[in-house]
Amino acid sequence: MLRPRLRRPTATIASGLAALAAGGLVALAFAGCGVVTPGPVSTVGKVDFDRPLAIPPLAESTVDADGVRAFSLEARAGTTEFEPGVPSETWGFDGDYLGPTLVAERGERVRVDVSNSLDEPTTVHWHGMHLPAEMDGGPHQVVEPGAHWSPSWAIDQPAATLWYHPHPHGETETHVARGLAGLFLLHDERERALGLPSEYGVDDVPVIVQDTGFSAEGRLEGAQRGYAGGLGDELIVNGTRSPFLEVHDELVRLRLLNASTARSYAFTWSDGRPMRQIASDGGLLEASVDLDRLRLSPGERAEVLLRVEPGERVVLQSRMTPEIAGLVGPVAATNGGDDAFDVLEVRAAATLDLASPVPAVLNEIADFDETQIAADRRFELNDSFEINGRAMDMGRIDEQVTVDTLERWTVVNDTALPHSFHVHDVQFRLASIDGAPPPPELAGWKDTIFVEPGREYVLLMRFEDYADPDTPYMYHCHLLWHEDQGMMGQFAVVEPGPRATMPEETHHEH
Structure with missing residues (x-):
């Protein structure tokens, strides 16, 4: 120790x-x-x-008559002994600290029955997941104490290591720091065929x-x-x-x-x-x-x-x-x-x-055709914990994105501190850093990017589906205190023509 x-x-x-x-x-x-x-x-x-690494348990699931794989998660308070005989107050999902690992296959439809046994509201955001905005678990999908929420969606993205955590407006840092987090692993046929370690x-x-x-x-x-x-x-x-x-x-x-x-x-x-x-x-x-x-x-x-x-x-x-x-x-x-x-x-x-040899080629990732870019957007991060000079406003949609279009987002860090820029719903490709191609480790699919002070990052992303003019997704700094201070904005994906509207927050109270 x-x-x-x-x-x-x-x-x-x-x-x-x-x-x-x-x-x-x-x-x-x-x-x-x-x-x-x-x-x-x-x-x-x-x-x-001097202590064996704890392995989060695999979440149990059932498959109902409609083929939906159903999980359950309970957010609750507890105590954890990080040192034997010394209890600490913590929060967890289905336990005292952290949460179980959810596992699903590409092509499955999943449902997660979330219950909140805490004394305060929370949310559960599926970080890195492509899913409808009303299932995203951001600050608009609030689960009140004693309430339940059952988001359901189809897994339609490659095998990946994703995770879940709370996203309540102004309280995200506190909820995550207390222990509310867990992994959500996705598999597909291509990944399984590679023979990579998988137990x-x-x-x-x-x-x-x-x-x-x-x-x-x-x-x-x-x-x-x-x-x-x-x-x-x-x-x-x-x-x-x-x-x-x-x-x-x-x-x-x-x-x-x-x-x-x-x-x-x-x-x-x-x-x-x-x-x-x-x-x-x-x-x-x-x-x-x-x-x-x-x-x-x-x-x-x-x-x-x-x-x-x-x-x-x-x-x-x-x-x-x-x-x-x-x-x-x-x-x-x-x-x-x-x-x-x-x-x-x-x-x-x-x-x-003994292990099988690791294939030289792991994946094929087609480049975006930049001639198809439908919109250019610029996001400037400043010292006031704002993006483009505005702090987060739950009642304001900052950007409106047309469904099934390719966009180029330029993220500029005008502060003296690094930030971590995260976009909900999509995985993006990093086109350039200060005009130069990204290094190989950043050339794959990303949903969060380290943004150094004084540098410019160009991201390419396609918003394939899930148009919803009434429910926004988030983009924000993933340094969670910065997010809580207001370094976050909202975008809605819409069909061509309609303007997005801003409804009241959804509170799940039963």
Whole structure:
């Protein structure tokens, strides 16, 4: 386990961030207000790796007479012992912390019967899923305490590692930080035919990474406040403190999810071997990519392969640098730009089962025809936690998109801090970064993208179906404190001609 250590003072973010444009000015201004922010953190060499990694259970499901696969999820409060005998108050789905892993096949129709046993309203958003707006689980699909909600939709997208989490307006950071999150895995025939590791929890392993803080006794205390949001000084994986994973296969597939509310990671292996990435948010890359470090901002996912020798041990680490974080000076030091963590130790058994060769070609991804672009949109992120000079307004639709058209969205970060830009409903392709083609690891399907300060990202996306002039989807920063402060907007997908309308929120009360 991590050794007890002194707690840093909790910081309070002062008003007036909008007036601070440069990283140095940000740091000086906050220091002048007497604000203490988190400094550099390192847990490398300080984690004992003395607890087996918890594997979230697979969610049970039934298939009804109409062929619909039905799941159920209950949001509820509970207690979790991150240290034996030391209970912490937490939230979870169907348990005390996190939630079960839902699994479905492309072509299936699914239904999730959601119930809310909390004392306050929440929602459940299906992050990365292509589905109707009224099923999306954003801030308009509120589930009141004691109420139920049963969204249903057809799975019509490639195999991918998706996830679910709350999305209540102004409260998302708090709900996610308390533990409400889980994976939603999609499979299809093409992925299964590749022979990749596929036995859940054995050689196909979920790795849900979160940062938080603990008291010296091991009680969950939450994160300290940085400019990016809540930044913890310790990591837990699948809700496990100080975790190790014992494997009996020479090839292991790790499904990485950054479920932190504000912290980005630069994943690497302790012995310097490459991170072999095979998939991004929306599914398999065309071919595997070897990386020195794999950067994931909040909400992003990646799948990597690890090949081990009998008896060896290797540690998954995060080693962020100011360059990787897109930060300089004091802002880097106080927003995780210099932090390093031991994340998870992988222990290979003395005897390992052999694995099939990994195909050279994993996927075929057709490029969009840019001559078919029907609309260009620009999204400027500013220091006031606004997009295009406007904070989120639940009663305002910011963009109207025509169904079955290709659009080009240009996202510009005009702030001194990085952001994590997420678009609901679609998977997009990254066309360019500052006019240059994206690197191979970002050339696949994405729904969330790390946006560095002062840079321009061009996204291509097609809104194939699900026109609904009455119900919007969201686009927002996935640094959840930024989202809660107003760095979010709404778009509606409509048929040609009609204008979108803005109804009242949908509250599920029974």
